[in-house]
Amino acid sequence: MTGGGGARVEPLGFTATPLLRRLAMVAALTVAGAVVTAHGELLALAALPLVLLVAHPRSGLPDTATVAARLSPLRCVEGDELVLELDVQVGGADRVEADLVLPAHTEATYDGQVACDGGTTTVRWRLVPSRWGRHRVGPVRLRVVAGGGCYAARVGVEVADIVVYPGAAALARAVAPRELAAPLGEHPSRAVGSGVEFAGVRPYTPGDRRRDVDWRTSARHGELFVRQYAAERAFDLVLVLDTTTDAGEPGSSTLDLTVRAATGLTQSYLRAHDRVGLATFGGPLRWLAPAAGPRQLYRVCEAVMAVRPDEEERAAGAVEYGLANLPHRMLPPRAFVCVVTPLLDDRPLDAVRLLRERGFAPLVVDVLTTEPVVPRRSAAELAVRAWRLQREALTLELGSLGVPVLPWDGEGDLTGALLHAMRSVRPEVRA
Amino acid sequence: MSGRTIAVLWRVLVVLGAAGAVVVAVLPDPARPVLVAAGAALAAAVLAAASRWRLAGTATLGLVTLTVLLAAALDASAVRPVQVVAAGVLLLATAGALERCEAGADRPTVTVVRTGATARLGPPVLAVGAASLVAVTAAQDVVPSVGLVLAGLVAAVAALVVGIRVHRG
Numbered sequence: 001m002t003g004g005g006g007a008r009v010e011p012l013g014f015t016a017t018p019l020l021r022r023l024a025m026v027a028a029l030t031v032a033g034a035v036v037t038a039h040g041e042l043l044a045l046a047a048l049p050l051v052l053l054v055a056h057p058r059s060g061l062p063d064t065a066t067v068a069a070r071l072s073p074l075r076c077v078e079g080d081e082l083v084l085e086l087d088v089q090v091g092g093a094d095r096v097e098a099d100l101v102l103p104a105h106t107e108a109t110y111d112g113q114v115a116c117d118g119g120t121t122t123v124r125w126r127l128v129p130s131r132w133g134r135h136r137v138g139p140v141r142l143r144v145v146a147g148g149g150c151y152a153a154r155v156g157v158e159v160a161d162i163v164v165y166p167g168a169a170a171l172a173r174a175v176a177p178r179e180l181a182a183p184l185g186e187h188p189s190r191a192v193g194s195g196v197e198f199a200g201v202r203p204y205t206p207g208d209r210r211r212d213v214d215w216r217t218s219a220r221h222g223e224l225f226v227r228q229y230a231a232e233r234a235f236d237l238v239l240v241l242d243t244t245t246d247a248g249e250p251g252s253s254t255l256d257l258t259v260r261a262a263t264g265l266t267q268s269y270l271r272a273h274d275r276v277g278l279a280t281f282g283g284p285l286r287w288l289a290p291a292a293g294p295r296q297l298y299r300v301c302e303a304v305m306a307v308r309p310d311e312e313e314r315a316a317g318a319v320e321y322g323l324a325n326l327p328h329r330m331l332p333p334r335a336f337v338c339v340v341t342p343l344l345d346d347r348p349l350d351a352v353r354l355l356r357e358r359g360f361a362p363l364v365v366d367v368l369t370t371e372p373v374v375p376r377r378s379a380a381e382l383a384v385r386a387w388r389l390q391r392e393a394l395t396l397e398l399g400s401l402g403v404p405v406l407p408w409d410g411e412g413d414l415t416g417a418l419l420h421a422m423r424s425v426r427p428e429v430r431a
Numbered sequence: 432m433s434g435r436t437i438a439v440l441w442r443v444l445v446v447l448g449a450a451g452a453v454v455v456a457v458l459p460d461p462a463r464p465v466l467v468a469a470g471a472a473l474a475a476a477v478l479a480a481a482s483r484w485r486l487a488g489t490a491t492l493g494l495v496t497l498t499v500l501l502a503a504a505l506d507a508s509a510v511r512p513v514q515v516v517a518a519g520v521l522l523l524a525t526a527g528a529l530e531r532c533e534a535g536a537d538r539p540t541v542t543v544v545r546t547g548a549t550a551r552l553g554p555p556v557l558a559v560g561a562a563s564l565v566a567v568t569a570a571q572d573v574v575p576s577v578g579l580v581l582a583g584l585v586a587a588v589a590a591l592v593v594g595i596r597v598h599r600g
Contacts (some may be wrong), residue, residue: 006499
């Protein structure tokens with residue numbers, strides 16, 4: 001998908017630059033000096049600016065400029081490369097200076113220019129957005145200089161809005177607990193069924209398929225045994241994102257890690273034909289009911305993009321922080337709930353308690369990777385120590401509720417830790 | 432070359448251009464008022480390059496012009512035609528560098544379209560030729576004639592008027 005629109009003809013409204021006034025000033029001063037002092041040789045000094053002024057009349061300035069900007073693609077993932085091409089055609093201009101206005105956390109590299117037929121010059125930049133969100137690229141501010149530098153006109157070329165999806169967290173495979181309810185999935189469960197993963201053997205009963213007979217076991221025991229396979233079930237994953245605060249450096253802040261973890265989990269589990277839902281708390285309560293299929297990935301990504309509170313939401317202040325109003329269809333029975341939070345206050349604990357009351361055994365992914373930097377031996381250092389203790393107490397409290405806390409720094413693979421955490425949830429606390 | 436380096440180069444050119452113009456004008460035997468004007472011009476040039484204030488830039492050009500005028504007015508025999516032309520060229524170079532220096536954005540810009548060297552250098556070369564012709568003519572050892580002087584001055588004023596009129600919108 002390309003954005004930026006077609007070629008447009010922009011009228012040029014030239015204004016005099018300071019150079020024009022200065023040339024006139026030097027010429028006038030010199031002529032006046034020559035007249036007052038009656039020194040003819042000083043007119044040589046006046047001849048220079050005078051010739052330049054006469055050689056570049058206002059009538060010789062161009063009237064219009066033809067410009068077009070193309071940006072591709074308009075949707076990308078953090079770190080992807082976009083190409084911006086700008087076509088400029090101005091006849092009679094001395095030079096055209098282009099200043100590209102970029103959104104925050106986006107780097108541009110000038111990639112050269114090509115002169116095409118018909119006097120059009122195509123300039124190319126390579127853009128790399130490094131932070132997720134919806135960003136506006138441009139405008140490209142053009143300064144058309146003509147008349148020997150005596151006149152300049154400004155033209156703004158709108159480019160396009162881009163959608164930068166968060167980079168997905170690394171997840172080697174979609175792991176799942178053993179107790180799964182939904183049928184027709186790809187995760188082997190404890191139940192015996194018609195999957196492909198070996199689950200054990202049992203004595204042959206009439207009606208069993210001949211191809212299921214385990215001949216080696218049958219020969220050892222002198223009677224027929226058949227192989228059993230684990231049933232393959234689907235998995236309902238509900239991601240609960242804590243967007244109350246955003247701590248840390250832009251690009252690796254808690255909110256950045258939260259959305260990357262959510263995107264990575266969604267991508268992996270949807271690929272395994274599971275259903276994924278999403279709920280956020282910390283700003284206005286938002287949710288997305290669990291669903292499967294590739295479209296759900298885009299729905300989740302779009303929902304995740306909206307978690308960063310905008311100025312209106314920040315100004316509103318009194319917003320619903322909890323999950324109390326979450327509809328029941330949002331949390332299907334036996335769904336696995338994963339709470340992604342920086343654990344910076346008690347709200348995640350309240351959320352986990354609420355989920356436990358509804359019969360769910362959530363897993364908490366802790367995405368806080370930074371600590372406040374304070375001077376040594378100051379009162380603030382004491383405050384930081386108290387804050388650390390508070391976080392430890394929060395983690396212990398979650399542990400006492402049977403909720404595993406999985407720290408994630410945004411770099412490592414979540415699979416192993418996720419599997420360990422899922423298996424460590426006590427069966428009696430599962431729904 | 433990075434945008435920051437180019438911006439620094441334009442600033443250096445402002446100071447060097449102004450310094451060159453006043454040095455060419457005041458040598459070899461500067462009078463005290465000329466030295467004062469030259470010093471003021473240099474100070475204004477440094478201020479203009481450092482601060483990018485348009486007022487300082489305009490003051491720089493005015494003071495450099497005043498220095499050349501003073502040098503010629505106080506001791507006409509000390510200022511040769513080539514000095515006047517050289518000072519004029521350096522003065523215009525300073526004006527051009529000031530324009531680039533003041534227009535320089537905080538972010539680096541890309542120059543997209545640039546006219547050919549012939550189109551860009553034609554008018555300045557013509558201006559230097561015309562200035563040289565005027566300087567050489569003025570330096571001719573002829574008997575001063577009131578009519579000739581008046582004709583020259585009228586021609587200069589007329590050129591000034593025409594130069595300004597072609598830039599009225």
